[in-house]
Amino acid sequence: MSDLQQSLFLKALRGEPVPRPPIWIMRQAGRYLPEYMKVREAISFNDLCRTPEAACEVTLQPIRRFGFDAAIMFSDILTPLAPMGAEFAFGNGGPQLARPLRDERDFAALRTYPSLDGVPFVAEAIRLMKRELGDKTPLIGFAGAPFTLATYLIEGGGSKNYENLKTVLYSRPELLRGLLEKLGDQILDYLRMQVAAGVDAVQLFDTWGGILHPADYAALVLPVVRRIMDGLKDTGVPRIYFLKGSTPYNHLLRDLDVECCGIDWTQDLSLAIAQLPGKAVQGNLDPLCLFGSAEQIRDRALAICRQGAAAPGHVFNLGHGILPQASLTAVQTLVETVQGFTKE
Numbered sequence: 001m002s003d004l005q006q007s008l009f010l011k012a013l014r015g016e017p018v019p020r021p022p023i024w025i026m027r028q029a030g031r032y033l034p035e036y037m038k039v040r041e042a043i044s045f046n047d048l049c050r051t052p053e054a055a056c057e058v059t060l061q062p063i064r065r066f067g068f069d070a071a072i073m074f075s076d077i078l079t080p081l082a083p084m085g086a087e088f089a090f091g092n093g094g095p096q097l098a099r100p101l102r103d104e105r106d107f108a109a110l111r112t113y114p115s116l117d118g119v120p121f122v123a124e125a126i127r128l129m130k131r132e133l134g135d136k137t138p139l140i141g142f143a144g145a146p147f148t149l150a151t152y153l154i155e156g157g158g159s160k161n162y163e164n165l166k167t168v169l170y171s172r173p174e175l176l177r178g179l180l181e182k183l184g185d186q187i188l189d190y191l192r193m194q195v196a197a198g199v200d201a202v203q204l205f206d207t208w209g210g211i212l213h214p215a216d217y218a219a220l221v222l223p224v225v226r227r228i229m230d231g232l233k234d235t236g237v238p239r240i241y242f243l244k245g246s247t248p249y250n251h252l253l254r255d256l257d258v259e260c261c262g263i264d265w266t267q268d269l270s271l272a273i274a275q276l277p278g279k280a281v282q283g284n285l286d287p288l289c290l291f292g293s294a295e296q297i298r299d300r301a302l303a304i305c306r307q308g309a310a311a312p313g314h315v316f317n318l319g320h321g322i323l324p325q326a327s328l329t330a331v332q333t334l335v336e337t338v339q340g341f342t343k344e
């Protein structure tokens, strides 16, 4: 087996014994890093996502600085939507879509495409990243889950109450279902392209999957997540499902065929582990804990490491993405704590 297959990250995802949990953090390549801000002075965010050399450089930045145990390819969950006909602008107020999906024609106009034709730069970026990372650090590929992508497409950006999405859900559920199916086709193809280009694991981000009644989550969101994950099984690459706010749905995730579930910081990790037998877990320090004292960061990170030791596998992460205001010293403290932990 290659050195990469023996990495802590891939071993933990396979549920094999490891001396300590591997650590990476969501949004580890980003605005809290001065070297990222430097790159962004010369290139827009959209261009950064579409330029393999630049995307490769910012993917490597957090690995060089902190020695994380896994890298995540630099891109955005909204990037593969542009060739479908929905190009987001990234301003200071977050992503914005000029024409959000509202009527039947808008939904019908959204088209699927072969990923290698529409976003070839993602495959190219992955090849560059793999070459640079060598057999030391595994590379995570990712995509947004259909429901989370649908919230951005229908709201046209971030939202507080999701009134447009919920209006469709409660008046034209078949329209929403059709959109989720279409996005499911696209995302499965997109993730398979990433695996073919060389990623070692994949994560599906379902940031807004937690805003529904469990019955709607089960009827609408979960089936298409299951289709994507089942459709990746034959690749042999470990699959991580990060559903923010999954507490009311954990029992529904038990029989989802994935190697690992991401757990947000509002959950007690031990309870989540008990609810997800046979699965590795990833998480779950509050990203805002990095705004606290070094002592608190250490204590809370160690508590999570101890809890995680009871799972078949534990990958240390934050419970959601790191914020741009987080301090480098705080991240350093966190990484040293987790990498210095030894299981009893």
Ligand code: CP3
Residues within 6 Å of the ligand: 025, 026, 027, 028, 029, 030, 031, 040, 045, 072, 073, 074, 075, 076, 077, 078, 090, 094, 095, 142, 158, 205, 207, 320, 321
């Ligand atoms: O984790 C990583 O380091 C890999 C890169 C990555 C980004 N976005 C880079 C990014 C990943 C995995 C994402 C996922 C993503 N993007 C999600 C799901 C996970 C989550 O955090 O909830 C969502 C919902 C998005 C959509 C998105 N992209 C938003 C809402 C924003 C604006 C808000 C913000 O944090 O700025 C983005 C922009 C974005 N994506 C930036 C980065 C580094 C900042 C852009 C900049 O450089 O100005």
